[in-house]
Amino acid sequence: MVNQSNRRKLKVKAITIAALAVSIYLLMVFADYPKAIERYFSKGFYPVICYLLHPVLNIFPFSVGDILYIFTIGYLIYTLFRFIKLLFKKEFIAAAFLAGGMIIKVQAAILVFYLFWGMNYFRPSAGERLNLRDTNYTTTNLKAVTAMLIDSANACRARLTPADLAQGNNVIYRTAMLAVGKLSNDSVNFRTYHPGVKPSILTPLLNYIGTSGYFNPFTGEAQINYQMPVFNRPVVACHEMSHQMGYGPEDEADFTGFLAGIGSHDRLLRYSAYHLAVDEFMHALYYRDSLANKQLKPRVSRAVHQDFVTERVYWMSYQNKAEILTSIFYDRFLKVNNQPQGLGTYNRIVLLVMALYREKVHS
16 A cells, blocks of 8 residues: 555656656757757757866776776666565565666666767768768769778788787877877867777677777767777777767768878878778678679788788677677667668768768769
């Protein structure tokens, strides 16, 4: 039987749940107005969050966000066991309070996610903001740009020394931060506030779910998998810091990381950027014209080809069913957040790079 005190508590929880639900709904209504998002959130409220969070959390050499996630997962498991235990004991009122509390916490987390960073998913596209809207291209043009990228990757790989390939993670992180900072100084479209990147404490787990890095929207920290092949790490670091800039969609973060990489004087970072681009373009060309893809394969140098083999062997050594499940989850997450192609969004870097190279192709 529900006493008067419990009725009041349940009423308060119900009102709180309703208020949070309305707040989330209003945010989603706001998300339908990209120009307003750009003006009031991406260039208004979000920079304030960056100024407040990034300098403080950059002090810590470890990922505060990783610790937050570990604690959260532990708390969720503990709460689930408590809830099941209350049901078995037929303490339904206590179970209802616990469930209501969890609903409120989840709603609050959703609000924090969007208010701290997630609304960046709904700003105008990078193509529109960077005036790279001409994303139509022919197979001939795709093949031409792919060949240019292969030549650049070959040349950058040939310049790498054993010392470049032996760079420690701290050096890679500093170089990536300098490259992102330079990109920010060169263009207001890439404005960043106290960029930073950290090795993820969860790297052993990231290996098994096939993840090279991630951005924590709750703490604003960029983390990377510090164990993956060394030539992958620099551009991934730039990619994750691109999310810090407010580039939400994965293709836009890839493109921003690519620009930071090719604009750097660091040999490993430049190669890392071209290595990523060649991988994406060869996949795109294969789906557009498999014969053209086959014709360009011999153009890839032996050293670059071996790096692709090394990369594939690394990830295959960790491949398992968990990766499939997390891929499905992340695919759905991207589709909910204004990226209808899901995981295919990563491959859309080709559209932006093609638009960037269109003058070279037509000249």
